[in-house]
Amino acid sequence: MQLFYSPMSPFARKVRVVAYESGLAARVAILETRPFEDESLRAVNPLSKVPCMLTDEGVALHDSRVICEYLDAMAGAGLIPASGAARWKALMLQSLADGVGDAAVRTAQERRRAEGDQHPDVIERQLKAIEAALDLFEKEDLSGWGIGEIAIATHLGYLDFRKVLDWRTGRPHLSAWYEKASKRDSMVASEPYQIA
Numbered sequence: 711m712q713l714f715y716s717p718m719s720p721f722a723r724k725v726r727v728v729a730y731e732s733g734l735a736a737r738v739a740i741l742e743t744r745p746f747e748d749e750s751l752r753a754v755n756p757l758s759k760v761p762c763m764l765t766d767e768g769v770a771l772h773d774s775r776v777i778c779e780y781l782d783a784m785a786g787a788g789l790i791p792a793s794g795a796a797r798w799k800a801l802m803l804q805s806l807a808d809g810v811g812d813a814a815v816r817t818a819q820e821r822r823r824a825e826g827d828q829h830p831d832v833i834e835r836q837l838k839a840i841e842a843a844l845d846l847f848e849k850e851d852l853s854g855w856g857i858g859e860i861a862i863a864t865h866l867g868y869l870d871f872r873k874v875l876d877w878r879t880g881r882p883h884l885s886a887w888y889e890k891a892s893k894r895d896s897m898v899a900s901e902p903y904q905i906a
Contacts, residue, residue: 712739713777714751714762716905720811720868721774722761723900727860728778730896732787738763744905775804778857790857803850803858806843811865813839818872837875848881855894863891864900871902 713729715722729735743751746758754770755762763771763780771777782789791797813836820833852859866888869877878885891897 711737711766712741712764714741714743714748714754714760714764716743716745716760717903718871718905719745719760720814720864720902721808723867723902724774724861724864725761725763725777725781726900727864727894727896728781728787728789728857730899731789731855731860732781732785734781734785735896735899742905774808778804778860782857788856789860800856800858803847804861806846807858807861807865810840810843811861811868813837814865814868814872814874817874840869840875840877844877844881844884848884852884852887852891855891859891863888863894863897867892867897867902 711734713722713725715726717723726735726738726740729738741750743760745751745760748758751760751762752758754764755772757772759772761774761777763777765771765780771780779790781787791800817833817836817840820828820836847862852862866877866884869875
């Protein structure tokens with residue numbers, strides 16, 4: 711399997727963490743790429759977005775949720791519950807965490823614009839969404855380590871990496887949980903870094 715990957719993408723990091731946690735990391739070749747610049751990525755994903763995985767059969771899988779589901783099913787790892795309330799909670803946490811990631815990426819992109827070209831209303835709207843989701847995570851029981859928790863951890867890591875906001879203030883439960891989660895081997899092995 712091949713994973714088109716940017717070390718700055720929290721969505722691609724989520725896939726790598728799932729690959730590690732499911733025992734498949736050694737089977738996944740990491741192809742570091744620059745989305746929107748790398749035509750080899752566009753050849754397999756017309757949106758030119760990461761993550762994108764090529765299966766051993768040559769099938770291109772787009773979107774981190776699809777790829778994580780594929781890896782979990784392939785390994786039988788149980789990171790995504792098969793049915794019932796546990797499944798819906800895990801998928802809801804993943805979806806909410808991915809929304810945090812979307813808002814954080816949008817905020818970081820907006821802040822990289824020249825000062826006169828930034829849209830403060832867009833940044834404010836994104837930060838409000840992030841804050842509301844973080845407040846929900848503060849109240850959640852995050853005692854497991856499945857797809858919901860993995861998504862939360864990888865997106866919190868992105869908030870730190872891009873210095874989107876000081877999310878720890880007023881969230882002692884989430885902060886303590888992340889302190890432990892960030893030390894997992896899968897999280898350490900997939901830490902984000904700036905492409906030169």
